[in-house]
Amino acid sequence: MDLLEQVKLTGRISKTADIICVNNSLLITATGESVIRFWDLERDDNYVLFLDDQMGFEAEETINCISYCPAKAILAAGTSRGKVAMWSKVPDGRKSLRSEGKECWKLNTPTELEGNITQITLISNIFSPGSFASDSPVLAIHEENVYTVEPGRVQIRTLQGTVKQLLPFSVSEGNPCMLDICRTFLVVATDAAHFKLFDLSRREAKAHSNCKNLSELVPGLGSIVSIRCNANGSKVSILANRADGHLDSKMYFYDVDLDTVSYFDFWNGQADQQDSQPTMDTNPTETTKLLDRIPISHFWDQSEPRLLVCEAMLAIPNSAHSSPKHNQLVEVSHGKEDILVMSFFSTQEHGLLLQESFPRPVAFQSLLGIEVPHYYFTRKPGEDEDKSERAEEDTPHIPNMVAKKPLRDFIGLEDCEKATRDALLNFSFYLTVGDMDEAFKSIKLIKSETVWENMARMCVKTRRLDVAKVCLGKMGHARGAKALREAEQEPEVEARVAMLAIQLGMLEDAEQLYKSCKRYDLLNKLYQAWGQWEKAMETAENHDRVHLRATYYHYAKHLEATGDRNASLTYFEKSDTHRFEIPRMLLDNPQNLETYINNKKDKILWKWWAQYLESQSDLDTALKYYELAQDYLSLVRVHCFLRNIQKAAEIANETGNLAASYHLARQYESQGDLKQAVHFYTRAQAYNNAIRLCKENNLDDQLMNLALLSTPEDMMDAARYYEEKAEQMDRAVMLYHKSGHLSKALELAFATEQFGALQLIAEDLDEKSDPALLARCSDFFIQHNQFEKAVELLLAAKKYYDALQLCLEQNLIITEDMAEKMTVSKNSKELSEEARRELLERIADCCMRQGNYHLATKKYTQAGNKLKAMRSLLKSGDTEKIVFFAGVSRQKEIYIMAANYLQSLDWQQDPNIVNNIIMFYTKGRALDLLAGFYDSCAQVEIDEYQNYEKAMGAMMEAYKCLSKAKMRSPEEQERRISDMQNKITLVKRFIQARRTYSADKQEAIRQCEQLLEEPDLESAVRFGDVYGFLVEHYAQQGDFQKAYRCLEEMRSKIPSVNLSYYVSQSTVEAVYRALSIPLTHQTTEHVRHNSIEDGEEVEEEADIDYDG
Incomplete structure (x- = not known):
């Protein structure tokens, strides 16, 4: 690009020049003066056009901006006093347009506007169909009608101002002051807080609802601030002032069909509680964003009656709405955005549902409205259009002061057809409701990957992984589908959802999900894949220490890949992988590697460096580092390679290293030095190799010692060797015994009559041994009068009767341990139940003979013979156990036996024994015996303590028992009852005489003298x-x-x-x-x-x- 010419323009410094080019040769400039300057490039000529005072222009009026319309050859200029000056070009037919000067421009009558005009544009395709004067403070346009207001009515005019229809309002209803049209419905609000809805779909406007008084519907309200209606006229949203003049934090909703008013309070996030009222069905985090706010504007979508958008500003702490509690909330939430834009779905069924919320972008000034798929905003002065907006050529041009933002679910689908737009809207609605099945149905025929991606992203919010699989399939996201399928093994739902979020690039959501389910291991992996190494290491150090070393290792590998080797050294060391990773990394620089190894002084690194030097044939230096590393095997190996066998032997003997000794033993064996080979095989604990050499070279003495040190297999091998030689059978028996082959050892001991070895072997026999072998050993011990050992073997062989018979014959005391071994469990298949009980009774009988009554009782009880068990226990004289056994046995005979035993004790001095006697006789139903016991008690009271009152109580109890008893002889029972009655009578008479004495001494003496005359007095009362x-x-x-x-x-x-x-x-x-x-x-x-x-x-x- 070449510079043709440069010109300096005159004008005000504070003004920006407005320059246009006409026909590529004529420059027209406005520089803040009262003139317009022209410069003809072809003719190299210039001239100016002035504002004419006679046309109404003022002397100090300046031109700020200009615009030219080539189609009509009109030049327009905007002035500082709000006038639009227009010049029409009137060319001479004999000359060209380019050759004419200022004489060809004709100034027309100016158009007066208000304010300072800063920008002007001539558009040839826009024309004014009409105009008229009006004093209406508000107006609305629908089709070819203009709606204006005046006191008491709304005027419907044509575009030229002709009044077509009047919509009157009564005095009580107030004067119309607000208008809003949505689709074919008009809502009018008055200054008396009344509102009315009209249907504009017909030739004339018809009332769609009666006029409503908001003050009556919602007491305590002042005036209406803003009113809007939805696209089908079913809902009206209202913002209002309170009675004190402050803005109300509630947005009110009038339902035309139900004739009810509901509200949502942006201050505390609460809705009214009526069934027909709106509800906030959203999560707590979203609800928190709505707190402490006041709605300032609201709009319904022009075609979707369910969709509402509003702006809400953050309330200041000192406002009238504030309270101390709310002031604290505002201080805590100082990080909230000042203006929040929120979209809602409003239905009768689900109430008010938050669909989306976001802070108003800083480049936007205020909300203008919503029409799916965009929100519309006014742009702040000086803010440029987005490149994306300027790139849209096929859509109508949007003025520079208006901006738009797509709805969340329409990102990338702004130009979709109506069917797709409706499907997406239903998809968004059902997602907001939480009905994923219906949301999926609404878009199942859509093929746009963007739609399915949005659906998949919503699945992260709703945690519907089943729907997410379908979405990933529709997107063709094979990697994501595979990752999601692999994540199904995770037990936490949040962890599986987090993997879906990762595949969709929603890393922050994945991070929060992993934190919520405390899967810090997966969070650590996410940070590593994300490149957030600081967070990864912090997570590993605080929550995932099991993967701390792995995290350090991966970070070291990352640093190595990025070329930061010095830093990677530190983290390889922290991960404890430096012993092999650092030599690998520094192998191309041996000098640095040697320096690092010498500085670390690590045995493993010394060994690695020695192996490296050995591979480089530097054996002397390698020996030095092997010695530092204490790698004695390598030292012995290298010395053997260098033929320094003596030095290798010294190292093996001094260190006792097993591997070194084994290597040296192999060297000696290869050289034929069997003595040294056996020695070092023994030091290496390689006994099988030493045994092999001994067997091959008939070193029998050393073989025995080596076999005893080795494994059972080697012992067996050596035992077979001795058995085959048939010279040292005692060694064979010992080795069979030590190796655990007792049967073979016993057979060989019996065959060679090694009775001393037989006794040693028998000590290791148990119930797992061969029964026939056990019986054979027991016979051996019986022959040698070792009866106790024989009994033990018989019991191990499960020959219980033989063991018991041997105990009886040899008067061996049966211990509790022996008795338990003789006892066969109930579920055992060795003996029948009858035989098992017989065996137990025989054991108990033997214990009885030996005076072991407690053990006999136990075995009788196990045999089910409780009577014999009780008799055995009675012989023991253990009163406490007798009482306990009687209590748990619950048998009549045992109760009676226990009571009889207790009567043999000194029961007169122990009330507990008396009570047990009475209890056992009662439970045993031995009332006749109980009566006898009561009679004995009465005699004791009389004979020992002369207590006739207690004696009579005992006699009365005896009489009751006899009366209830069922004795075998009724005559005997009647006799005993009669005798007891006679005793009771005599005792009563004596007691009565003693009681009468204090009142009437003579009568008491007379009764006593009469008692002495009774023939059987001594049976009841003592003379x-x-x-x-x-x-x-x-x-x-x-x-x-x-x-x-x-x-x-x-x-x-x-x-x-x-x-x-x-x-x-x-x-x-x-x-x-x-x-x-x-x-x-x-x-x-x-x-x-x-x-x-x-x-x-x-x-x-x-x-x-x-x-x-």
């Missing part, structure tokens, strides 16, 4: 107790003669009477002293002695309750 009562009475009354007579009668009826047992010592002495009868020394001592005993007995009296 001594009655006489003692009378003696005490007479002594207290001072009638010592009668008292003495009662004492004498007592002696006559009870010759061996112990007076002090019935009468106190002081009373006896008083009687004898009053009658001057000497008290014999024998009587005095006897009295004193019995008095002491009585006191002790009283103190030890047991407190036993017989009343049940």
